[in-house]
Amino acid sequence: MPEKKKQRFSQMKKQQSKAFEVPIPLKEELSETQLLTGDISHDASLLQKATGNSADIIYKTFHINPQSFLFIYTEGLANQQTIRNLLEYLMSVSVADYLEQLLVESRIPIGSTKELLTAQEALSSLLVGHSVLIIAGIPKGIAIDTNGIEHRTVSEPQNQTVIKGPQEAFNETLVTNIALVRKRIRHPNLWTERMEIGDVTKTAICIMYVKNLANEDIINEVRRRLKQIKTDSILESGYIEEFIADQQRGIFPTMFNTERPDVIAADLLEGKVAIFVDGTPYVLSAPAVFIQFFQAAEDYYNRGDYGMLRMLRFACFFITLLAPALYIALTTYHQEMLPTTLLISIAAQRDAIPFPAFIEALLMQFTFEILREAGIRMPRAIGNAVSIVGALVLGEAAVQAGFVSPAMVIVISITALTTFISPDFAMSFPQRILRIILMLLGASFGLFGIVVGLFAVLLHLCHLQSFGVPYMSPLAPFNRNDQQDTFLRLPRWAMHKRPKMFHSQNEIRTATKQGDET
Known part of the structure; x- marks a missing residue:
């Protein structure tokens, strides 16, 4: 590259780096000290300039001899019916002096009001759905609550469903x-x-x-x-x-x-x-805490002994992590640990497979993740069908083509099912990452590598904290009182105290029965 081109290129790189160092403002913002003047034209011009004369911000000027006022609202954020009622009320006030006194004292019977002194306050009120009223000659405005944003109604939970219990979910408001x-x-x-x-x-x-x-x-x-x-x-x-x-x-x-x-x-x-x-x-x-991600809302709406389902979730958690890794380790390094009949069956299935067990499991895992993402991103009407049909067709075709063994299909299928047992989707991502790591350790070092990997995960979990609370509480550090709602849930009448791990100011939840320990 010639010397001039090199110099020009270096200058361009410096200019680009400087451009990224200085944030570019989206629009010219109003000064926080810029006061409203009471001049309707001037105040309207200030707000229009700050918003780029946006079409959805409506400015209406009304005249009641000898007085004038400016009414501003944001279309779509303010309720149209409330605005009509408010304007009808304001226009019905025939005496200008009374109108001025009414507005200055913020005694408007429709919606709550707030006094505005600066243009920035007026703009902030407009952007949350309030209407702004400015009277000619009065150096301030009034924000009136006319919020009417369309929102989704309260519906059933989409991802954390229960059979018994409340069927309400949060919305976007x-x-x-x-x-x-x-x-x-x-x-x-x-x-x-x-x-x-x-x-x-x-x-x-x-x-x-x-x-x-x-x-x-x-x-x-x-x-x-x-x-x-x-x-x-x-x-x-x-x-x-x-x-x-x-x-x-x-x-x-x-x-x-x-x-x-x-x-x-x-x-x-x-x-x-x-x-x-x-x-x-x-x-x-x-x-x-870690234990919280295995607790479902429905655990608390059934009898206490039904909490044994939580043990099933913990078992599925370990199956999700260990099933592919154990299969790889046993078939690669520890064949003597398998029953002879099972070993012969697996060996016969793998006789024509061209890949080692780790690559075979990795391909199946990768294929399953593709099907999972396809099922999520596709329209709901066909998403489930694509996932089920894709899994059946691809699994059967892969076995017949000799790419994977039937035993590996079973192992990956069980792993996929146990992944969905977790009540909280946030815990599925760590399971998927750790599964791949343990598969790699099992393929490299056998059972020894899997055990070392599990100890490393356990040490990492014991090291974590959440806002000063140990992540593995109440297991590490161990607290005997908090075990009443860990692996099993005791009946409600037996859960006298709140968990100590959250350092609540009042530990007593319910009065104890006569003769019970407090």
Whole structure:
């Protein structure tokens, strides 16, 4: 490359790097100190310039001799019927002096009101669905609550279904989600705090906790981490989870998310903190522990002895992790551990297979992940059919073509089924990652490699924390009192105390029976 071209190329690279160092503003923002003047034309011009004269922000000017006022609202965010009623009321006021006094004192009978002094406050009110009223000659405005955003109604849970129990799920509206929890906890100590996160999206975030029950240190830590978030957009609760979770680069979830109001209510009553994000039907709760991801809401709506189903979930968790790895290790290094009849059958099936057991399992696992993603992304009407038919056809064709053995198809099928047993989808991702790692260790070192891999995973889990709470609580550190709701769930009348691992300010949940220990 000639010397001139090299110099030109280096100059271009420097210019590009400088361009990425300086953030480019989306639009010219209003100054926080720019006051409303009472000049209708001037104030309207300020707001139009700040919003790029957006077509969905409506400006209407009305004249009541000798007075004029400007009415502004955002189409689609404000309720049209409420606006019509409000304008009819304002136009019915015939005396200009009385209108001025009425508006200055914010005594408007339709919707709650708020005084506005700056243009920035007026713009913020417009963008959340409020209407803004500016009177000629008065250097301030009034924000009137006319919010009427269309939203999805409360429906049944889509991903965390139960046979017995409430059939309500959160939707994308923050106010509705908070109300669904308040409906279940009717106590004045249920406190909420609101804030906005996102320089561009201005997303409303709400933290909820039960005062005198949740630990103050956990509340302060949640509040501190939320305030430290510096970003331009928050569109879903997953954004918040990535910013404030303890293990940001790990594969295990250290925060719990759910679409069920009854689950959040139960978490709050155990001393946890809930985080609501406007625009998403999933609510976060913290702290979260490993055992929580194997507890289904339905466990608490049946008899206590039905909690034995939780043991099945733990067994399926280990089957998901170990089944392919054990099959690879036994057929590759430890054939003497298999019964003779089974060994002969597996050897006969693998006689014409051109790949080693690890490559065979990896191909089947890769094929299953493709089918899983195809079933999720396809339209619901045909997604399930594609997954089932694809699995049957591809599995049968692969066996007949001699690419995989029937035993491997059985092992991968059982592994796939046990993956779906977990009540929370967030725990399926670590299972899929660890399964591949254990398969590799089993193919390289046999059972010794699998055992070493399991110990490494266990040590990693014991090292994790969630907002100061050990992730493996109440197993490590062991707490005898909290075992009443771990592998099995005791009857409700026997669960006298709240879990100690969350350091609740009030450990007593129910009064003990006469003669029982307190």
